[in-house]
Structures are given as structure tokens and as C-alpha cells.
Amino acid sequence: MHRPGQQGHGLWARRIPWASSFAVLVFQQVGSTFAADNQRAETVGLDGAARALLVLGPLFLLLRHRFPRTAVFGTSAVTLAYLAAGYPYGPVLVSVVVAGFAALVAGQRYATWGALGALWVGQLLAAHTFYGWLPPEGDGPGPWGTDLFMAVWMIALCTAGDLARVRRAERERRVREEEEAARRRADEERLRIARELHDVLAHSISVINVQAGVGLALLDSDPAQARTALTTIKSASKEALGEVRQVLATLRAPGDAPRAPAPGLDRLGELAEQAASAGLQVTTETEGTPVPLPPGADLAAFRVVQEALTNVVRHSGSRTAEVRIRYGTEVLELVVEDEGPATGTGPTGGGNGLVGMRERAAAFGGTVEAGRRPDGGFRVHATIPLRSGEKRPPLQ
Secondary structure, eight states, X not given: OOOHHHHHHHHHHHHSOHHHHHHHHHHHHHHHHHHHHHTTTTSOOOOHHHHHHHHHHXXXXXXXXXXXXXXXXXXXXXXXXXXXXXXXXXXXXXXXXXXXXXXXXXXXXXXXXXXXXXXXXXXXXXXXXXXXXXXXXXXXXXXXXXXXXXXXXXXXXHHHHHHHHHHHHHHHHHHHHHHHHHHHHHHHHHHHHHHHHHHHHHHHHHHHHHHHHHHHHHTTTOHHHHHHHHHHHHHHHHHHHHHHHHHHHHHHOTTSOOSSOOOOGGGHHHHHHHHHHXXXXXXXXXXXXXXXXXHHHHHHHHHHHHHHHHHHHHHBSOSEEEEEEEEOSSEEEEEEEEOOOBOOSSOSSSSHHHHHHHHHHHHTTOEEEEEEOTTSOEEEEEEEEOOTTOOOOOOO
């Protein structure tokens, strides 16, 4: 187990670029030695102060990730002091290049431009204005080619750094979008599972509740009818457990396909039988030519009808309900009606059932409208768009 202090120390160690900074230090020390041999007649030899400046620049590089502005200004100041002292030109500029690139990638554009501009202007003044007061003695003005070369590599550095910054920002944007998409998928999956559990449990428990009341009422006077009610309870609870297991299986192993197919409108007869066991007589009517629906839309249509019938069982005094399915050219319409009246034993418009129905239909671009009829009954009207431009064979 890592202590908080140890974890912070490890993060600090990862953020400090020890290896690359040490590589720059070695390169500057060795490269400046060769540069001193080639520029012996024009520059001051490498002494202790020069070696110290060649070490100080890479030390600033250790800060380039956490404090990029400090690094780029520090290396620029050290390099200007080195060049103004008349030491060999060349490898000392590597520290400025590395620090400037890191600062540009970190978004410190103006700080980098300011540091590089100050270095270039300082080099111009040292080489063409104050050369008489600076070592080596008797030295004349510096060549303009060197200053032009410095300006060119500074412009190239700024261009490359800005390009790297843009690419880095684009990568970070894609990563954020992927993370947000993953969170949305997870939220949608949790919502889907919650809707599935609500629909399964609400319907089955409503049937069980009605049959339990029948069984208790007839336990002494009509044992045979009470036994039938208990049989219905057993069947409804078994089916509910099976569907709950299927939903939980997809939660535990989201990459695996469900073992049993999701229910659809082809199981509308079973749904009517379950409602009948709860004392609700359901009549169904189909208009138009039935066409196969996508699995998600088929499940949504089934759940809408199931929830509507569950609400009739729970909240209506009517013992009959009518289900009409109309297949249009572009829209599937579902209508579930009962004659009422409302019993007032539960919520009729503000519960999770109607909200779930609307969410299911909205997921496929559809709508759900629910409300009381003028005669006292209740009506649920749902529409689910069919995919346009696709030809489907009629269901056999």
C-alpha cells in the first residue's frame, strides 16, 4: 500500500524529465568542447563559468513540464549570458529549443515568443552594439549570418511547437469526447435496465397482488378457486424471476448476448393471458400489414402495452381493456383503452410507469400520450416510427 506522500512523490518523479534533461546536459558539455576547438580564434575558451552555464540551462529544463514559463525564460537568460561572455556558439542553444518547444505545447505561446525575442534582441545588442565592452578583447561586430540563422530556427521552433500544441489539443478533445460517450452509454444502459426491471416487476407484482387478494378471499369458501389463484401467482413469479435474471445477466456480462430473446409484440397473446389471470379481459385488434420491427423497437412496443395493461389492473375499476395495433406506412400506433372509472388507489399520471413508456418511445423518435377519456375511462396512445426506405416482407 502506498502512502499519500509516497504517491505524490512518485507523481513528482514522473513529471520531472530527468533523463532528457541529463541527455541535453551531456550533449551541451561535449558539443561545446568540440565547438571551442573549431572557434578557438573567435571565442573565449571554456572555463569554469562556461561549464556552470552549460549545466544551469539543463537544470531549468527539469521545470519545463510543471513551470514552462520559468524554464523558457531561465534557459533564454542563461544562453544570453553565455553568448554575451563570448563562449563558443552552437550546442548551448539546445536548452532553449527544448524549453521553448515544451512551453509552446503547454500553451504558453506569448511567454515563449517573449523569451525568444528577448534572447534574439540581446544577441543583436551584444554582437553589434556592446561588442567593444564584452569579451573577447579586440573583437569586432558579429556576423549577421549568425543572427539570421538564430531568427530562422526561432521561427521554425514556434511553428513546430504550435503545430504540436494543436495536435495535442485535438487528441485531448477526442479523448474527452470518447469518455463522455462512454459515460452516456453507461447512463443509458443503467436507465434501460431500470426500465426493464420496473416494467417486469410492476406487471408481475400487480398480477400477484390481485391473485393473492382473490386467494385470501376464497380460501375458505372456494378452495378450488383459491388454488387457481395460487397457481397464477406461482406462474407469474416464475416468469418475473426469469426476466429479472435475464436483465441482471446483461448487467454482469454486458458483452454477451442474452440467452433468451427479448419479448416483442408476437407475445401479445401471452400478455393478454396474464392480464386475464388478474381478472382483466383484454381484446386485441390489428390493423394494417404487420411488419418485423427492430428488436429494440419491438421490445419498446411490448413494454408500452404491458405497462398500460398493468396500470389498468392497478388503477382502474374496469375489468376489460382494448388493445389496438395499427401498422401504417411510416408509424406504428398503439392504443390501450379501458372504460374506467379510476379507483384512486395509486398514481395515474405521475408514476414511473408513464415516464418509462415515454422514454422508451422517445428513444426511437416516438411519442406517448396518456389521459382520461370524457366518459371516465383511460387511454394510452403511443407512436413508434418505422424505418423509412426499407422494404420488409410481411410477417407470416
